[in-house]
Amino acid sequence: MKYFFSLFLVTLGAASAAPVPPPDKLLAADTLAVLTIADYKKARADWDRWPMAKLWNDTAMKAFREKI
Numbered sequence: 565m566k567y568f569f570s571l572f573l574v575t576l577g578a579a580s581a582a583p584v585p586p587p588d589k590l591l592a593a594d595t596l597a598v599l600t601i602a603d604y605k606k607a608r609a610d611w612d613r614w615p616m617a618k619l620w621n622d623t624a625m626k627a628f629r630e631k632i
Contacts, residue, residue: 601607611617
């Protein structure tokens, strides 16, 4: 019975959800760009191999990072 009630609430919530607006209405009129990342884990691994990220994460930069 507990699972049936949970399923009922989920179904009720999905049925009463507001419709999704068309793509041109999702963002504000002054939006300049939108960035999407399809595979975040791969992007994060690529970021960690980037030289600038290696410099930022270096122990010599710790004092500088803490001041910011």
